[in-house]
Amino acid sequence: MDLYEYQARELxxxxxxxxxxxxxxxxxxxxxxxxxxxxxxxxxxxxxRIGHRGQAGGVKIVHDEDEARFMSEHILGMTIHGHKVRxxxxxxxxxxLHEYYVSISxxxxxxxxxxxxxxxxxxxxxxxxxxHPEFVKRLHINPLDDFDINAAEKMAQEIGxxxxxxxQAAHILLEMWKVFIENDATLVEINPLAKVGIPDDEASKHxxxxxxxxxxxxxxxxxxxxxxxxxxSYGHDELEAQAAQLGLHYVHLDGNVGVIGxxxxxxxxxIDAVADAGQDFxxxxxxxxxxxxxxxxxxxxxxxxxxIVMSDPQVKSVFINVYGGITSCKQVAQGIxxxxxxxxxxxxxxxxxxxxxxxxEATEGLTILDNAHHDNIHVAQTMDSAAxxxxxIAARILNCESK
Amino acid sequence: xxxxxxxxxxxxxxxTGHQGMTHTARxxxxxTNIVGGVNPRKGGQTLTFDDIPDADGLGxxxxxxxxxxxxxQAKEATNAQASVIFVPPRFAKSAMVEAIEARIPLIxxxxxxxxVADTAYCVALAQKQGIRIVGPNxxxxxxxxxxxxxxxxxxxxxxxxxxxxxVGYGSLGLVSKSGTLTYQLMSELSDYGFAxxxxxxxxxxxxxxxxxxxxILNDDPRVKACVIIGEIGGSAEQELALWAKDHMTxxxxxxxxxxxxxxxxxxxxxxxxxxxxxxxxxxxxxALEKCGIKVGRNPSETAQLMREIMETL
Numbered sequence: 088m089d090l091y092e093y094q095a096r097e098l099x100x101x102x103x104x105x106x107x108x109x110x111x112x113x114x115x116x117x118x119x120x121x122x123x124x125x126x127x128x129x130x131x132x133x134x135x136r137i138g139h140r141g142q143a144g145g146v147k148i149v150h151d152e153d154e155a156r157f158m159s160e161h162i163l164g165m166t167i168h169g170h171k172v173r174x175x176x177x178x179x180x181x182x183x184l185h186e187y188y189v190s191i192s193x194x195x196x197x198x199x200x201x202x203x204x205x206x207x208x209x210x211x212x213x214x215x216x217x218x219h220p221e222f223v224k225r226l227h228i229n230p231l232d233d234f235d236i237n238a239a240e241k242m243a244q245e246i247g248x249x250x251x252x253x254x255q256a257a258h259i260l261l262e263m264w265k266v267f268i269e270n271d272a273t274l275v276e277i278n279p280l281a282k283v284g285i286p287d288d289e290a291s292k293h294x295x296x297x298x299x300x301x302x303x304x305x306x307x308x309x310x311x312x313x314x315x316x317x318x319x320s321y322g323h324d325e326l327e328a329q330a331a332q333l334g335l336h337y338v339h340l341d342g343n344v345g346v347i348g349x350x351x352x353x354x355x356x357x358i359d360a361v362a363d364a365g366q367d368f369x370x371x372x373x374x375x376x377x378x379x380x381x382x383x384x385x386x387x388x389x390x391x392x393x394x395i396v397m398s399d400p401q402v403k404s405v406f407i408n409v410y411g412g413i414t415s416c417k418q419v420a421q422g423i424x425x426x427x428x429x430x431x432x433x434x435x436x437x438x439x440x441x442x443x444x445x446x447x448e449a450t451e452g453l454t455i456l457d458n459a460h461h462d463n464i465h466v467a468q469t470m471d472s473a474a475x476x477x478x479x480i481a482a483r484i485l486n487c488e489s490k
Numbered sequence: 491x492x493x494x495x496x497x498x499x500x501x502x503x504x505x506t507g508h509q510g511m512t513h514t515a516r517x518x519x520x521x522t523n524i525v526g527g528v529n530p531r532k533g534g535q536t537l538t539f540d541d542i543p544d545a546d547g548l549g550x551x552x553x554x555x556x557x558x559x560x561x562x563q564a565k566e567a568t569n570a571q572a573s574v575i576f577v578p579p580r581f582a583k584s585a586m587v588e589a590i591e592a593r594i595p596l597i598x599x600x601x602x603x604x605x606v607a608d609t610a611y612c613v614a615l616a617q618k619q620g621i622r623i624v625g626p627n628x629x630x631x632x633x634x635x636x637x638x639x640x641x642x643x644x645x646x647x648x649x650x651x652x653x654x655x656x657v658g659y660g661s662l663g664l665v666s667k668s669g670t671l672t673y674q675l676m677s678e679l680s681d682y683g684f685a686x687x688x689x690x691x692x693x694x695x696x697x698x699x700x701x702x703x704x705x706i707l708n709d710d711p712r713v714k715a716c717v718i719i720g721e722i723g724g725s726a727e728q729e730l731a732l733w734a735k736d737h738m739t740x741x742x743x744x745x746x747x748x749x750x751x752x753x754x755x756x757x758x759x760x761x762x763x764x765x766x767x768x769x770x771x772x773x774x775x776x777a778l779e780k781c782g783i784k785v786g787r788n789p790s791e792t793a794q795l796m797r798e799i800m801e802t803l
Contacts, residue, residue: 089754137754138766193606195694195724195761198613213766230610231618271605273694306760307605309580336758340750351692351758352668352721355747359771360788362750374750379758382651412629412653412673413516446673447653470674471788 088303089136093176094317095301098270102262104277105295109178118159119152121177127151131158132298134174135167143167148180181297184286186279187248188212189260191267193274200228200267202260206247212278234264252282255294271307276300326376330395335378335388337395342373343481344474345396345405345438347380347389349414354379357408360474368487372478375402382414389422390429397435403484405440406477408470411447419444420452424459439480441465443473492710493624493631493686494572494596496644499525501564501594503585504576506532506557509600513576513651518542518553520632520654521645525568526556528588533559545643561592572596574630574649582626583608590616598649599625599697606760609695616697623697624649627759629669629689634659650689658683662796663707663740665700666719667692667726667759671747671789675717678793682800685712692759694724701730708738715741715799717792718783720774722748723761727774735781741799744778744785745792746771 090098093111100106110121111134122129133145140146145167149155155177165172187206194201207215207222216223224245228234236257243256259280267275277296284292308314330337336351344361348354358374365372376399380392396405409419423442430437440463444452453466467473482489500517504510505527518524518539527537535557542553558564561573573594577585582604589597590612597616604626616623624631630650636659639645648654651669656676660683666672672689688703690696700718707713716738720727727746734742748757748764749771756763764770775785786792 193610193694195726196729198610198695200610230607230614268607271607273606304606305756306579306603307607310605338752338755338757340752348670350668350670351762352666352671352719352747353674355668355721355751355757355762356671356674356789358751359747359749363787377751377755377757410670410674410677412656412670413512413651445677446656469790471790 088305088314088317090301090303090317091134091136091174091319092132092299093134093174095299098266098301099296099299102266104259104262104266105293106299107179107181107295107297109176111174111176112159113174115156115159115163118163118175118177119155122149122155123152125177125179128180129155130178130180131155131162132176132178133162133165133167133172134176135170135172137168137170140167145172181281181283181295182285183279183281183283183297184292185249185282187246187281188278189263189280190274190276190278191263192276194227197227199230202226202228202234202242204242204246234261236261239264249282252294259294259296266301270301271304271311272301273304274300274302326395326399330378333391335380335392335395338377339399340374340376341401342375343401343403343485344372344477345375345378345399345402346408347378347392347396347405348408349380349382349410351379353408353410357406357470357474360471361406361478364471364475364478367490368478368482369490370487372481372485372487375399382412386422386425389419390426393426393430394435397430397438402438403481404438404477406474407440407442408473409443410445411449411452413447415448416444416446416452417448417455420455423464424455424461427461427464437463439463439465441467441473441477441480443467443470492633493688493706494633494647494649496633496635496639496646497523498571498647499523499568500572500574500647500649501526501528501561501568501570502574502576503528503561503589505529505537505555507576510576511537514555515539516651516654517574517648520648522648523645524555525570526558526564528559528561528564529557530559532557533563545645561588561594565592565594570594572598572647572649575599575601577601579603579605583612586612586623587615590619590621593619593621595621597621597623597697598628598630599623600628600630600650601625602627604693606694609693613695613697624688625691625697627693628691628696629672631686631688632684633686634684652687652689656680660684661712661714663710663713663716664688664719665690665703665707665716667700667721668719668747671719671745674789675719675745675793678790679717679796686710692721692761694761699729700726701733704730704734704738704742708740713740714803715796717796718742718744720744720746721759721762722751722757722771723759723763723769725769728777731778731781731783734783741803742783743792743795743799744783745789746774746785
């Protein structure tokens, strides 16, 4: 789970990592008020969970109330890389003398934690790592060990913080580690960790976290009160939120063929099959969603799944792909029929459903579907042909031309 | 070398729960030598499983499985060579630590939803002790034996939730991040059969990587060719490709799921996420192909690639 910047700042602030004064605003009025409170010049930052927002025009400096009003209206109306901006962070402007990059993350390859830092901050760390690997310092921390002040000081020296900053940098690294471990984070990134202050006034200079990105481990929500403090009503996909409440893995995509299956791998494979078959049309037909019903799909779960998938107005056909391992296709078939009957009773307009069963009791499952004589349930022999049929149905409804 | 010897004694942690009961019965029916369960509150009890085939495969009878209060007691009483863990996520760390401390050499963790910090800790602890963890969030692993071997009482081991009836013994090996895709590929290649199949799991950190699993299959003389099933997220497939290029002595084909997955979205598995443009299916496919491994566009094309290889062997 990725936090918004204003939420990440809260976690850093709890550990005394210095951050500039800032106020979150979700309306233009709130933003103007916040800017007046903080004073001018100040910076308006779009709150979206995607990188490169500065380049996209989502971060602007304003010098008076008129500018604050004009720019906050502008930014609050933006969509950045597909993410609609629904909130702003108003922060005091800082005079930056130097920019560093520091992050702590879960390293999937070495199966430990990775502290990564560079004195050549400010730009993309991936680019620096590629062009000047010697500027990037890494320290791997074994999950059985701890990261202590000695290690932090050594790291700070190696990164090449200016002499006077080393001890503050070490303190910040250590606090970042605490934020990482205590919050079950998978990433704590400060970019830039900036040296700010007045050029001629040594006493005014200090390090400050000007931007932060924190990702939390959703699997650890049970020991953090479900991360309820970070639940926001904005920026969420309605259908994804509904599905999550039912314990379903649903990802909303932007196509027209709904996809339901059992097992994350098989469902990924199914959306690929839809995208592949959809290449043949102009415009292309694409999957509308990813939905994994997991093992042992009950009739109720199937009904809820179909309900969520079909309540997406974009969906023109549905592809159900089940390989019965432990799950019995017979039970899934009963689930589909019960679900369809329930949806018809509720007055839902059903689109065509293409079903592919294989494995445990597949034949019995297909017989049940046959005997139900529902006009809009179709059966296909293979995964690829089922995807193709579902795509063809959607293409017909949308009047897409075959290439 | 193999993951586990035929007929090896196995215990189940979390046997008394619904999942544990169901799958213990299944594993027993598949011929796995399950010799005990672990539950701190039910030590000293026994569970009875009906219709379990005899060692010679000719008849069936009931099997009594004793429950031990701790892993150490179970290990001492049974000399278990593997433990299968079905406990809920919040108790998984202590279950893994207990199994490691009891020095059980192979720990298969089926549980989905374990915090990555807990897995990281247990994997590091296991590595230090020379113990192998498979999973978490995986379907487990299976080894198969031939009819002749089965007739003389040598049975393969089914650890986890992989259905036993998809395939029989043969010369293929399989390494996968996904459960249902494992079944799909096994089913498509059932005419060749399998010597071993392992689901390494879909979490960001796993106890046995795809490469480590492939190394074991490469050393297993019963395996003639291998299928790899990967998915988006991380770089395990790239690392495997580089290793295989220099060390693999057997043909390998691969399949990757998730070409159409968008950036930044977790696709079901905790580890299945493309972030910052890395971990894409296309990137994995190219890395594998660069190292001489053929990659199928979908499961059936992948099976077809394997058929073509098997015809030349």
